[in-house]
Amino acid sequence: MKIGMIGLGRMGGNMVKRLVLGGHEVVAYDRNPEPVKELQEENDVQGASSIPELVNFLEPRRVVWMMVPAGDPTEQTLETLLSLLSPGDIIIDGGNSNFRDSMRRAKLCRAQQIEFIDAGTSGGIWGLANGYCLMVGGENDAVHYCEPVFKTLAPENGYLHTGPVGSGHFVKMVHNGIEYGLLQAYGEGFEILKESQFPLDLPAIAALWNHGSVVRSWLLELLEQAYAQNPDLKNIRGYIEDSGEGRWTVEEAINENVPAPVITASLFARFASRQEESYGAKVIAALRNAFGGHPVKTE
Amino acid sequence: MKIGMIGLGRMGGNMVKRLVLGGHEVVAYDRNPEPVKELQEENDVQGASSIPELVNFLEPRRVVWMMVPAGDPTEQTLETLLSLLSPGDIIIDGGNSNFRDSMRRAKLCRAQQIEFIDAGTSGGIWGLANGYCLMVGGENDAVHYCEPVFKTLAPENGYLHTGPVGSGHFVKMVHNGIEYGLLQAYGEGFEILKESQFPLDLPAIAALWNHGSVVRSWLLELLEQAYAQNPDLKNIRGYIEDSGEGRWTVEEAINENVPAPVITASLFARFASRQEESYGAKVIAALRNAFGGHPVKTE
């Protein structure tokens, strides 16, 4: 089918390629003209120089996939689209938006009889080759209409209609929350190995565990590869960003009265990794000095 | 090669079968004569009715694999073996012993010129088919001598000589610590899904994520299968045992000054799953009543 793709970053660009390989016709747009040009030249994609042009190049019932950062960029893209699309058209948000935003946006769309689909998308830079795991929330009719696209993007069995609008981003959010926990579990384990009394070969252990152990996983395969290229993790600082889904997972756990100590500890480990120094630790150091005369380290 | 196997439980019995399939000659013993008889009749294994008989059936340089519970059973089996074996013989502990015990036991063995190998063994009930991931600590010579056995038990690339005595069980311990964290991450995620405002199909999501998502893993494949058989997890209580490695991982993290919040939270979640009621919570309920007049629930 024919589809418009807005946002050609690390994810969007590869998704366009996978769609084209799957026989779909794609109209592509990005604020930055570079990737548009590249896809046009190398992948036989129809480039658009603006969102109105992209909309113009599509015919009703139009399907537009937004693959832009969550927050303001998604909000603004949606607003622009709402001013251009017609009843019956479909907007898909494939980014990492908060599911509550998606529910709100779906209402805005519905007011104009435009369909909104939230398509949580996992797979990272490996999605082009392996396919993207898709968690799709939305009305039956719209989701069904877009299925050819979902089936091309996803590997076999890698696409699920999770339920009503919002559920796709909700499931993707929890997916990322779990991911935080898995990463932190491996991180702690390898740090314990590294600090041990034994002179262990961490790259060899990462590789070993992928063969028959209980902890084998795709992430561990990636770690095996990362260690193969860089056994000492040279030039990699222990500084971990987060893009929001972990925070939201904790907030939803709290809303649901669900204890989520591991996902939360993983989030806090990221915060700590970005702190030069904890003010709380200064308070404690001051207090230990005050009650026990324990020396403080001065700056 | 020829090898003695002591302990024919969930792990040991299958390991004997895999060894026989791999062309090794196995003498097998268990306190319980049932599994000995079975292996004898169905797998062409030489059964022994006692440890002395098992030792007798082997010729020096004897290799004996202990696959018995950690703690007293392993200690007693080792003592018995030490009274029967000759210099040059090799004892392998494939169980989940604490690596500090293994280091101590290796010294006892060395005093009699007997070699001790600690072979951390992962793979569970799937090892017969898939192979066991082996983390092996010990002297080069002894480990090299037993390699044919390790290579048969393990899948390809699933065996590693991790370093000196103790390192095998140390690496296996950390492996299990990571496993705790992975399990808890999935557990929290699926609980958040379950308690959500959306009517989600958890078995379908577990299956979906195994196709192209970042959190795909062997454990998640097992969860997919478990859900396929029992979508509501009926008759499964939220009661989680632990067999020691998680505790030891936390203790070693503490010894090494390594923060391990996720592995520790996973351990504590198991403790909590086994408590009818927390005494600490009673204290807090009493205190909240005392300062704020907040009502307490009475028993």
Place this chain on the structure above:
Amino acid sequence: MKIGMIGLGRMGGNMVKRLVLGGHEVVAYDRNPEPVKELQEENDVQGASSIPELVNFLEPRRVVWMMVPAGDPTEQTLETLLSLLSPGDIIIDGGNSNFRDSMRRAKLCRAQQIEFIDAGTSGGIWGLANGYCLMVGGENDAVHYCEPVFKTLAPENGYLHTGPVGSGHFVKMVHNGIEYGLLQAYGEGFEILKESQFPLDLPAIAALWNHGSVVRSWLLELLEQAYAQNPDLKNIRGYIEDSGEGRWTVEEAINENVPAPVITASLFARFASRQEESYGAKVIAALRNAFGGHPVKTE
């Protein structure tokens, strides 16, 4: 000065008494006529049978203190007051409202030239005797105008103008977050004492520690008293409610990128205390059975 008090529960009723003792004139109202009648008869308070009547009994520049549950009750009371008060009048929210709600409500008030003050109030049922610790956010002028009331309610040095509107409830929120952590620290400690190999006298230890130890505190004094009355904490279930501030503290910590593992663990311990069984634990039990053949407890 003259002040209206809406909400005569555990907190509000005692605050009225303290205000009267301090020489203020109080008009009191509650949905429930009982406490109004009581205060009228025993404490020489002017009772009102409705909010309009209460407003009527005051003269501009009116000061009305709301001491009702956070959320809908506060919202509705505020709306009612806004329909009755005049420019220059002052509304004080002494309840446990979320500071973001207070900031929003202050805007609503400002649109009518009515002042809004958020007065975080700590002290529980002991406040009548000891005074209430007050954390007050709002405009200088309004806060200054109400100071006689704050000074009466608070013990000496127990009142602070914390800053602009919202800051009072923010500081109170963090106060309660800290309280969660303190309570959980004591709870864990006394549980470790209780489960120890020694036959310890917990009530005696709670009392002891209030004399010269580093952990002495008002909460520990309350625990000493609670134990004195009920050494076995009989009829107190380990079931801990929470009223919101702990959740918000965690959410704000996340907003600020501040790791708050202790406050969060304290919140999750409360959630866990209220769960019959954790679904996440069921998932883990199912998985352990799947990979290791570990038995599950059936229901």
Place this chain on the structure above:
Amino acid sequence: MKIGMIGLGRMGGNMVKRLVLGGHEVVAYDRNPEPVKELQEENDVQGASSIPELVNFLEPRRVVWMMVPAGDPTEQTLETLLSLLSPGDIIIDGGNSNFRDSMRRAKLCRAQQIEFIDAGTSGGIWGLANGYCLMVGGENDAVHYCEPVFKTLAPENGYLHTGPVGSGHFVKMVHNGIEYGLLQAYGEGFEILKESQFPLDLPAIAALWNHGSVVRSWLLELLEQAYAQNPDLKNIRGYIEDSGEGRWTVEEAINENVPAPVITASLFARFASRQEESYGAKVIAALRNAFGGHPVKTE
């Protein structure tokens, strides 16, 4: 009564002074002759230049209080004393020894009919003025014999015979575990205050909360004082040592199957405060780069 004191550091020196003020006769020894000389000159204490001399200066039934660092120094002092003392004499360990060591040492003493008492001592540098909270484990007879000393050192009601040998240090250990949790709760709270959107006056809030709030405590009084002297905590690094009791509390919680998330998180926060960088965080940064192309910070 007459007592020997070995170890005249931050704690021991002040304890000697308090004992002398209480009318006891003290023989004092330290490896470092300086504090011996000082106490001799200023406090009318009998100085000893060696442990044998100290023992010589006492008459049976001798009582010797060890106030030296836990671990080797305590072990060696005990060994020296065992070679010098006579049946019936009493050794008191007032330091922060692990209770398991104390139980072992008590056995060594018992073999020579010497009594061993473990006296957990809290109060820090404030003990001279306020008294030391004493948690005393040991045989009834010996504890009773030393009571005059305990009663002088402790404030009123600040001394408790907690039970058999080991229980004193056990209770002190848990006391310190709780202390970790209290400190971390305050630390987190003040960090959340500091990072807030409001320009809060932290020293004023610390002071405020000591007047009527639920979180008032001795530690908070010390924080009030620390802030009064150093409102910006200048020259205090967020680097927190630990002296062992927190680790042991976590280990004993694990031994007892008690979840102790807050005490453990407090311990891990100290570890993290001392790490330049977490290796686990490097692993996670490498992995995020591998699966998502997320940029890493280079060193």
